[in-house]
Amino acid sequence: MQRFIIEREIPGAGDLSEDALADIAKASNAVVDSLGEPYTWVTSYVAGDKIYCVHEAESAEAVREHARRGGFPANSVTVIANEIGPQTATLAPVS
Known part of the structure; x- marks a missing residue:
């Protein structure tokens, strides 16, 4: 399987209540x-x-299709090419 990042534009998303977020999670599941x-x-x-x-x-x-069935916007769907973090620096050979 591929890993995707989905950007959903939802006005006021940051102000959604815990109950509203739980409802979204239930619908997604x-x-x-x-x-x-x-x-x-x-x-x-x-x-x-x-x-x-x-x-x-x-x-x-x-x-x-997940977005369509759930009634969620999917303004951008992008394949994640790679993942990095602070620990990635330790993987590089020392010059």
Whole structure:
């Protein structure tokens, strides 16, 4: 499976209540269960007027289908090419 980052523009997302976020999560989980193909919602980050989600799926079309069925926007769906963090610096050979 590929890993995708999805950008969802949702005005006021950062102000959503815990109950509203729980409802979104329940809807997303139900859609994942109904897709009938390998699909994993990894995590999401709520920031300002956007929600950034990381999902694993066979294709970008599967990600878009998840969004369509759930009634979620998917303003941008991008394959994650690689992942880095502070620990990545220790992997580079010393010059």
